[in-house]
Amino acid sequence: MEAQKWWRLKQEKVQLHCRWRNYAGALFADACLKGLNGVPDVEECSYVQSTITELPFFASKVRLGKNGVEDVLDLGPLSDFEKEGWKH
Template structure:
């Protein structure tokens, strides 16, 4: 059904990142206002893996990201998938860091 909607209305794809941004902005504002236990996913500098940045759940608070939460228990399938994507992710992180330093 969702695929059919996207084929019939390609402009609908523009709404997904906007909605995600709105949800994250709302969570940030809640955290900054002292609402307890605000948890969202974010791509942040972390030690969750050996990569310098990773997307995982974070606890938001008055100081922004107050805690980076781990990945939890992964199945063998998930562990294998994670290992397979690390090379691509590392390359993307390096490109992003170079871009940030250049601009």
């Protein structure tokens, strides 16, 4: 019985993870479509080529428009905790 309970809980965890991933994908697709349709100031996070760090690609907030990614936005204000992590 314990093995069945463990297996059921494991499957529920996998399903929950998939739902969150699907939800995030749906939000991003919705933002892309809004931008392509000319809705102004559509912002979403994306993994893009960037000059914010020395890394060639970085997850950043972007502004989406009719041509896709119109602008990669700055990081904005960081908390002390985030500033400390940024140093490392």
